[in-house]
Amino acid sequence: MKSSGISCCGTGKPRNKKRAASDIGLETIEHLGGEEVLSRAVPAGTELAAMSRRYHALSDPLRLTILYILRDQPLCVCVINRFMQISDSKLSYHLTVLKESGLIEGECRGNWIIYSLTDTGKKFAA
Incomplete structure (x- = not known):
């Protein structure tokens, strides 16, 4: 399987001008209230x-x-x-x-x- 050159964390350079998956992921987390809200969803x-x-x-x-x-x-x-x-x-x-x-x-x-x-x-x- 050929690598796209993009990691989920935004490291690596995209081969094309499309938005990196990490940008979409970060927007989703921010839309939900940020990492703090996400971390509160996980029990102690x-x-x-x-x-x-x-x-x-x-x-x-x-x-x-x-x-x-x-x-x-x-x-x-x-x-x-x-x-x-x-x-x-x-x-x-x-x-x-x-x-x-x-x-x-x-x-x-x-x-x-x-x-x-x-x-x-x-x-x-x-």
Whole structure:
């Protein structure tokens, strides 16, 4: 593919007299309110990191299954395991990923841990 000689940032010399793509891009940004307005549209780094953890947690079919079985009622780990039919260590890993992403929470009741969806988890298991 032959280069046009124009970069998106306006470096390089255009081969013809047409407006550089960067000029059009800058006009668009200015029309929207400038770079400051554009930067306000991007969440803070901590929120982006939290979103990334949630999307990672949602990317696995086993974890999605866990979310859906917790959708209607909290369940103890033994019921989740009976339904999932996976090893204890594998289930523990997936529950940890879901907890760290803020999608589920576990409450100790005697010898049992009862898992339920958080408000955030409810949004994704609707």
